[in-house]
Structure formats: C-alpha cells, structure tokens
Amino acid sequence: MSWHKVDFMTHPASKYAPAKPGDPVAAIDTPALVIDLDAMERNLAALAAFAGERGLRLRPHAKTHKSAAIAKLQMAAGAVGVCVQKLSEAEALAERGVPDIYISNEIVDVAKLARVAALAGRVRLSIAVDSRTGIDRLAAALKAQGTQADVFVEIDVGQGRCGIAPSSAGELALRVESHGLRFAGLQAYHGGAQHLRIPAERLAAIEHAAALVRIAQASLAQVGVPCLLVTGAGTGTFELEAASGVWGELQCGSYVFMDRDYADNHLAPRLQGVGHLAFEHALFVKSQVMSVGAAHAVVDAGHKSHAIDSGMPRVWQGAFEFRNGGDEHGILTPVAQEDGRRPPLPNIGDTVWLIPGHCDPTVNLHDWTIGVRGGLAHGVVESIWAVDTRGCLT
Amino acid sequence: MSWHKVDFMTHPASKYAPAKPGDPVAAIDTPALVIDLDAMERNLAALAAFAGERGLRLRPHAKTHKSAAIAKLQMAAGAVGVCVQKLSEAEALAERGVPDIYISNEIVDVAKLARVAALAGRVRLSIAVDSRTGIDRLAAALKAQGTQADVFVEIDVGQGRCGIAPSSAGELALRVESHGLRFAGLQAYHGGAQHLRIPAERLAAIEHAAALVRIAQASLAQVGVPCLLVTGAGTGTFELEAASGVWGELQCGSYVFMDRDYADNHLAPRLQGVGHLAFEHALFVKSQVMSVGAAHAVVDAGHKSHAIDSGMPRVWQGAFEFRNGGDEHGILTPVAQEDGRRPPLPNIGDTVWLIPGHCDPTVNLHDWTIGVRGGLAHGVVESIWAVDTRGCLT
Numbered sequence: 001m002s003w004h005k006v007d008f009m010t011h012p013a014s015k016y017a018p019a020k021p022g023d024p025v026a027a028i029d030t031p032a033l034v035i036d037l038d039a040m041e042r043n044l045a046a047l048a049a050f051a052g053e054r055g056l057r058l059r060p061h062a063k064t065h066k067s068a069a070i071a072k073l074q075m076a077a078g079a080v081g082v083c084v085q086k087l088s089e090a091e092a093l094a095e096r097g098v099p100d101i102y103i104s105n106e107i108v109d110v111a112k113l114a115r116v117a118a119l120a121g122r123v124r125l126s127i128a129v130d131s132r133t134g135i136d137r138l139a140a141a142l143k144a145q146g147t148q149a150d151v152f153v154e155i156d157v158g159q160g161r162c163g164i165a166p167s168s169a170g171e172l173a174l175r176v177e178s179h180g181l182r183f184a185g186l187q188a189y190h191g192g193a194q195h196l197r198i199p200a201e202r203l204a205a206i207e208h209a210a211a212l213v214r215i216a217q218a219s220l221a222q223v224g225v226p227c228l229l230v231t232g233a234g235t236g237t238f239e240l241e242a243a244s245g246v247w248g249e250l251q252c253g254s255y256v257f258m259d260r261d262y263a264d265n266h267l268a269p270r271l272q273g274v275g276h277l278a279f280e281h282a283l284f285v286k287s288q289v290m291s292v293g294a295a296h297a298v299v300d301a302g303h304k305s306h307a308i309d310s311g312m313p314r315v316w317q318g319a320f321e322f323r324n325g326g327d328e329h330g331i332l333t334p335v336a337q338e339d340g341r342r343p344p345l346p347n348i349g350d351t352v353w354l355i356p357g358h359c360d361p362t363v364n365l366h367d368w369t370i371g372v373r374g375g376l377a378h379g380v381v382e383s384i385w386a387v388d389t390r391g392c393l394t
Numbered sequence: 395m396s397w398h399k400v401d402f403m404t405h406p407a408s409k410y411a412p413a414k415p416g417d418p419v420a421a422i423d424t425p426a427l428v429i430d431l432d433a434m435e436r437n438l439a440a441l442a443a444f445a446g447e448r449g450l451r452l453r454p455h456a457k458t459h460k461s462a463a464i465a466k467l468q469m470a471a472g473a474v475g476v477c478v479q480k481l482s483e484a485e486a487l488a489e490r491g492v493p494d495i496y497i498s499n500e501i502v503d504v505a506k507l508a509r510v511a512a513l514a515g516r517v518r519l520s521i522a523v524d525s526r527t528g529i530d531r532l533a534a535a536l537k538a539q540g541t542q543a544d545v546f547v548e549i550d551v552g553q554g555r556c557g558i559a560p561s562s563a564g565e566l567a568l569r570v571e572s573h574g575l576r577f578a579g580l581q582a583y584h585g586g587a588q589h590l591r592i593p594a595e596r597l598a599a600i601e602h603a604a605a606l607v608r609i610a611q612a613s614l615a616q617v618g619v620p621c622l623l624v625t626g627a628g629t630g631t632f633e634l635e636a637a638s639g640v641w642g643e644l645q646c647g648s649y650v651f652m653d654r655d656y657a658d659n660h661l662a663p664r665l666q667g668v669g670h671l672a673f674e675h676a677l678f679v680k681s682q683v684m685s686v687g688a689a690h691a692v693v694d695a696g697h698k699s700h701a702i703d704s705g706m707p708r709v710w711q712g713a714f715e716f717r718n719g720g721d722e723h724g725i726l727t728p729v730a731q732e733d734g735r736r737p738p739l740p741n742i743g744d745t746v747w748l749i750p751g752h753c754d755p756t757v758n759l760h761d762w763t764i765g766v767r768g769g770l771a772h773g774v775v776e777s778i779w780a781v782d783t784r785g786c787l788t
Contacts, residue, residue: 029503133742294559298555349502364698391759393425
C-alpha cells in the first residue's frame with residue numbers, strides 16, 4: 001500500500017471548531033458551515049417516507065454530507081446503507097461505524113484494490129465496475145484476501161462519463177460471475193439530468209436513461225444473468241426514476257441539505273402523474289461584514305468557504321447580490337426591490353447568511369458542520385460534527 | 395473566544411498521506427498534490443534574487459502554499475516574513491515557528507481581535523485596517539492585552555473590494571496613531587490586475603494603482619504622518635510595482651508554484667524597461683485513468699482535487715483536453731496535433747499529470763503536498779508536508 005499513517009499532531013488545521021454546543025448562533029465564528037437541524041430532519045423524513053411508500057430501497061449518497069453522524073441518521077430513518085465515490089471515504093465511514101457502504105464508482109489501481117478487499121472484510125461492501133481490467137483486478141484482490149463484495153456493472157445512461165454501453169452489460173456480468181463474484185445489478189446514474197432546469201427536460205433525460213437500462217437488462221437476460229437491482233437517481237430526478245418501475249434503489253444525496261443550484265430547478269406540481277417533494281434549505285454559510293465601501297459591502301466568505309462550481313451562493317433573506325471576491329471575500333451589492341428601492345448597505349460586523357451554490361464540494365471545504373436547533377435567528381448550537389470524509393480523495 | 399479545541403482523534407480524514415518519503419513517483423496514490431521540488435526551489439531563488447538586487451523587501455503570501463515548511467524556505471532565502479489572509483492561518487503558522495506574519499486583510503470581530511492581540515504577544519504581527527470601527531476595536535483589544543502590532547491602512551487601488559479611498563489615508567492613519575498604535579504604511583494590492591492577459595493592460599492597471607498610492611501618500615503628508623512602507627504586488631505584476639519606485643515590499647504568492655492561469659498571462663520580454671521572470675510549473679495533481687470510453691477517458695481527479703474558479707487544469711505533456719466531470723472525475727478527449735492526428739486514448743491505470751488552474755484554492759483541497767526530487771518521470775518522494783493552514787477560514 002502506498003499510503004502511510006501520519007501522526008495527527010502534525011496537522012494543526014483541524015484543531016478549532018467555530019463554535020461549541022450550547023452557544024447561541026450569534027457566537028458562531030465566521031465563516032462557518034451551519035446546518036439547520038430542524039430543516040435537515042424534515043428533509044430526511046420526507047425522502048424516507050417517499051421511498052418507503054413505494055417499496056424502494058434508499059441508499060443516500062454520503063458524498064453530500066461526508067459525515068458518519070448523518071449517515072447513521074439516514075440509516076435510522078430506513079436507508080439500507082450509503083454510497084460514496086472514493087475508497088478513502090468508505091474507509092473513513094467504516095471506521096466510524098457505518099456498516100453498509102457502496103462505492104458507486106470504479107477503482108482500478110492494484111494497491112487501492114487491496115484496500116478494497118481488506119475493507120470488504122470489515123463492512124458489507126459494494127462496488128461498481130465498467131471494464132474487464134477492473135473486474136479482473138478486483139477479483140484477484142478479493143480472492144487474495146478471501147473476502148466478498150457485491151459488484152454492480154455501471155452503464156452510461158447519458159452522462160457521458162464512466163459506464164459501458166448498455167448492450168455490453170451481459171458480457172461484463174458474465175465476467176463478474178466467471179470469477180465467482182456476486183453480480184448485484186446495474187449502476188445507472190444520470191448526473192447531467194439532475195440540474196436540467198425544466199421538468200420536461202428532466203423527464204426526457206430519465207425516459208432515455210430508462211430505455212438504456214432496459215437494453216442492459218435485455219443484454220443480461222440474453223446471457224441468463226438475473227438483474228437483481230438497478231441503482232441510481234439523484235435529488236433532481238428521483239421521482240421520475242421511482243415512477244419508471246425500472247429503478248429499485250435511490251441514491252439521492254443533496255436532498256439532505258438542498259443547495260441554491262437544486263433550488264433553481266423548476267418544479268412541476270404534477271408531471272406525468274409524478275408529484276414532487278420540495279426539500280428545504282438546511283445548509284448555510286454564516287459570514288460577517290468586514291468592510292463597507294461607497295456602494296458595496298464585503299463579507300469574510302469567499303470561494304474557500306463555499307464551492308462555486310455551480311455558481312455563486314445566494315444571500316438568505318437579504319436583498320443583495322453576491323459577487324465573487326476571491327478565496328476569502330464576497331462582495332454584496334444591493335438589489336432593487338419591487339418598489340424600486342434598494343436596501344441600505346449592512347454595517348461592519350453584521351451577519352450575512354449564504355446558501356451555497358453546490359453543497360457537496362462546499363462541505364468538503366470545512367472541517368466541521370455546526371448544527372443549530374431552533375432556527376438561524378435565535379437558535380442554539382446542538383451538534384459539532386466532523387466532516388469525516390473531507391479531503392478523502394484516494 | 396467562540397472556538398474551542400477538539401480532540402484530533404475525532405477527525406480521521408487527515409490520517410493517510412498518499413505517499414511516504416523514499417517512494418518512487420509511480421507509488422504515489424492518486425489523486426495527489428505533487429510538488430516538483432527542484433522547480434520550486436528555482437522559483438524561490440529567482441524572486442529572492444530579483445527583490446534583493448533592487449533592495450526591496452519580500453514578504454511572500456502564504457495563502458498560496460499554506461505550509462510552514464515552505465514559509466521557512468522563503469525566509470531562509472531572504473523573505474522578511476509572510477502574509478496570510480486569515481487569523482487562523484496566522485495562528486497555525488505561528489504555532490509552527492513562523493516568526494513574522496502580516497494579516498493583509500481586515501478583522502473586525504471582537505472575539506477574533508482578542509485572538510489577534512494574544513497572537514501579537516507570540517510573534518511579530520502586522521495587520522490591515524480600512525475602517526474607524528476596525529481601528530478602534532483593534533486598539534481596544536491590543537490595549538486589553540498589552541501587546542503591539544504594526545498597522546497598515548488598506549487603500550483600494552482598483553480591485554473594488556476592501557480598502558478606503560486613497561484621499562482618506564491620512565484620516566485613518568491619524569486615528570491609528572491616536573490610539574498609540576504603530577502606523578506602518580499602506581496596503582496597496584491590485585488583485586484584479588494580476589490576470590490581465592496583455593502586458594499593456596497590466597501596466598495600465600499598475601500605473602493607475604501607483605497614482606492612487608501617491609494620492610494616499612499626499613494625504614498622509616498633509617496630516618504629517620510619514621509613510622514608512624507601501625506593501626502589495628503579486629506574481630502577475632510585481633515587476634511593474636518594483637519598477638514604479640512606489641512599493642517597498644512585494645507580496646507575491648503564486649510564483650512558488652505557478653498555475654495554469656498565471657502561465658496564460660502573455661509575458662512581455664521588455665515592457666517600459668521592465669524585464670520579466672518566467673517561473674516554472676512546480677505544482678501538479680497526479681491522476682490515474684479509471685475508465686475508458688469510445689472517444690474519451692476518465693481520470694480520478696475532479697474539482698475536489700483541483701480548484702476550477704480560474705478554469706480547468708491543463709494536461710501536462712499530453713495532447714488531451716480536460717473537461718470537468720464533477721467532484722471526482724475529469725474527462726479527457728484527444729486534441730488534434732499539427733499534423734491533424736489525434737493521440738490514442740490512454741489505458742486504464744495510466745498516470746496523467748495536471749497543472750491546476752489556480753494554485754491557492756487547489757492546495758486548500760489537500761491535506762498534504764508530496765515533494766518529489768529528480769523530476770516527475772523518474773523522481774523520488776523527498777518531503778511530505780502538511781498543508782498547515784488548509785481549511786483555516788476564521
């Protein structure tokens with residue numbers, strides 16, 4: 001193995017959390033990543049109920065929250081386990097007591113696969129494959145350590161990233177079984193469909209994805225391999241996958257927090273007979289005004305505090321536009337209201353709440369989430385959760 | 395103080411480094427942030443020589459490398475100290491033995507200013523101000539703890555972010571002195587000028603900035619306060635500030651690593667009599683091909699491995715375009731060469747080296763930098779440095 005353990009004490013950056021339990025919201029240092037726990041719990045319950053009512057398995061993607069504490073809340077609400085994208089994420093969550101983890105991504109490195117095989121001896125592990133090389137190396141690693149993992153063959157359902165052509169599913173499934181591995185089904189996730197703004201666009205994308213899954217299922221049937229499960233779907237489209245009758249497991253991640261980008265999707269009250277769940281914003285960056293100019297104010301949160309791959313954060317309950325001011329600064333300018341007036345600039349020291357553009361990489365920038373009970377205005381800090389898989393890249 | 399110490403053991407994400415000293419480059423796990431130590435040392439020496447020959451102080455910005463080890467190399471090469479943007483960065487570097495730190499940014503929070511005052515008792519500390527409120531609170535905090543800091547008044551020289559109008563410099567300097575604080579000079583940094591592509595654009599921006607500094611100096615002279623030092627400049631423009639005769643201290647940061655965005659600046663061999671230094675790329679993300687499609691390949695490095703605020707990374711020594719594939723994936727497509735041919739797709743498991751678009755926030759995504767001696771092709775891992783101020787937001 002090419003990694004090695006390093007003394008925790010050599011890494012001072014993780015030393016201080018920006019609050020402690022019992023603090024009033026006003027005492028949270030800035031910038032800090034704050035969870036509205038009440039809103040988050042309503043989101044967790046809503047999706048769990050949705051899946052439960054339809055008899056669908058729910059396996060939320062832990063790439064969103066990166067936290068064993070939240071993974072356990074999801075499992076307590078009925079999730080069968082969680083997904084991750086990287087081996088080191090799986091290792092960190094397993095170490096924290098998460099018992100059922102699916103690496104919904106390919107791993108082809110021989111040294112990494114030895115760690116996969118070792119991890120498979122500690123938790124119930126699943127993993128995706130999309131190549132003969134990947135299958136052969138995974139099989140060799142598992143055989144060498146005498147462990148077992150569920151194997152999903154990933155098909156490309158429109159994302160254009162990983163995954164084989166659906167018509168090759170049978171061939172790869174046979175190869176999985178030829179090694180004595182458990183073929184568990186198909187990984188079929190369309191990331192690109194999640195943020196199509198118009199409901200009809202999302203519907204078209206998922207109908208196309210469903211057609212591709214059926215081609216893969218036919219390919220499996222042709223070689224006599226049963227397709228036990230199709231897993232996929234995200235916060236932007238899961239109602240459509242659920243209604244399709246094709247998917248048996250939902251992998252939504254962002255529903256737990258909801259970010260600005262998902263909130264920008266237009267919701268269809270009813271689309272082809274499919275209702276929708278409107279999740280609440282539960283993740284915020286608390287920032288502070290540090291400088292005030294003639295026509296703008298500057299807050300102490302830049303793109304080191306919130307990811308901007310999906311655009312700028314939105315100012316929560318304030319009529320200000322947020323412009324990027326670099327790694328450590330955000331620039332606020334007043335926006336004209338319906339009556340044509342613009343709000344006054346805030347004062348130095350004022351608190352400004354931001355809704356991040358994209359929750360997953362925003363969480364990855366922080367060491368801690370600060371959970372607040374009772375609302376952002378007058379609530380109290382209840383939880384300080386480590387972002388357990390922050391920076392887990394390998 | 396609103397932060398509190400948390401047990402290191404609650405934070406497992408920092409546990410594994412992707413290599414160990416003595417490893418060949420091939421053994422570095424992916425994705426990993428790799429420093430070409432030979433190239434970095436040439437960059438350090440080149441800027442130190444430039445400043446030394448001109449009698450200018452050099453105070454590199456540690457926001458780029460976020461590492462006490464590199465800060466010490468810079469000081470050993472002649473730097474007077476380093477800059478940081480955040481208090482928690484200053485605390486982490488001070489704890490690691492960096493003796494002279496300038497927080498080139500405003501801090502207005504009372505709880506934070508108590509920490510500033512405490513830190514001023516442990517290292518030689520400087521800080522920027524741009525408001526009466528900020529000066530009064532800083533003075534109260536220092537007085538309460540009986541410590542001293544050098545205070546720079548920040549003026550806006552074209553960035554449109556923090557900093558007062560230059561004509562107000564005298565008023566704020568007087569206010570600094572009225573509290574018995576040391577007024578050390580002017581903070582005058584034009585971040586927006588650094589990435590203007592055309593040399594003439596950068597020249598115009600810095601000539602304008604210099605004119606604004608002179609207005610601030612006149613404002614100081616008018617109230618009888620001497621301007622001891624003007625500090626500022628970055629990797630994109632420092633030759634211009636050096637030639638202006640106005641700036642006495644250079645704050646370049648990115649020169650140590652050079653990113654794709656700075657390399658995209660057009661260099662002028664000689665512009666208004668000012669030469670230029672061409673720094674070398676010294677920072678790379680090592681990635682691995684994990685999936686190969688019909689016309690594209692996928693590497694295991696996405697925007698969780700490299701910041702994309704300044705655009706995509708460039709593939710190093712490979713004729714491939716890099717497209718964003720999300721947090722954990724990058725998509726490579728072959729680019730036609732001069733003879734019209736496209737290179738073949740790489741194979742699963744192949745190494746692909748990336749030059750990040752923007753070095754500072756890329757470093758912030760990693761817990762470790764892996765220093766390689768002897769080149770990326772056949773070198774050996776020499777250093778494993780913690781990214782000491784990674785995630786230091788407050």
